Amino acid sequence: MTDSTLVAYYAAVDAGDFDQAMSLLDPHVEFAMHLPATTNRGHGREGLRAYLTGRGDVVRAHVPLRVSMVDDVEFVHGAVVDDGVTTTGHFTAAVSKTADGLIARYQVVFATDFSLLP
Template sequence: MATPNHLTRYYADVDAGDIDAAQARLHPEVTFAIHLPAGSRRGTTSEEMVRYLRDRGPVDRAHRPLRTGVDDDLEFVYGAVVEDGVTTTGHFLAAVRVVDGLITRYQVSFDVELALLGVDA
């Protein structure tokens, strides 16, 4: 079971559509890399990251953390992305660096085929 941390709380805000709350968890100069099957998005500010989130338009998807880890100022989450509350569209592996309670670095990879854990995870 996943333990709540800065990253899981960030995903909960994004999934709830509360982009302002999600942005409040980010350092203004957050550096990020989002790797998706269609390509990568990179940036160096929370405004760029929020623009990416808002440009996606309305989505009915949720991040379901399956495993988490924390090592000093690094946090890790592995989970499933679920659409319509039912359909798993793929899995993600994310890591962040947290300084003074804010996410300063964010890296995530999403894959539609590979699952590290089985359905009984």
């Protein structure tokens, strides 16, 4: 689809390849995930890995619908599909990247009842 680091990150997460996903992050990555029930903030690869492994076994796909990249910033808007059939909501994510292309800061908003695209 694109050369987006963020799209590659989601693909690795969805495949359960957390080592590959973590390799796309700066070791000191900072993140904020705004979910319907809570906001999860943290830092470091291990902090993000702990969140991902804490979700338990899920069959989930992040389906990018729009991707935009400008210099060291990327944006993705997409659908979250569970078990290959059920769209559980939509996400809008943004990252800033280091000079060597790693994700330095990651922010995502997930909503079960809203999409930027009708």
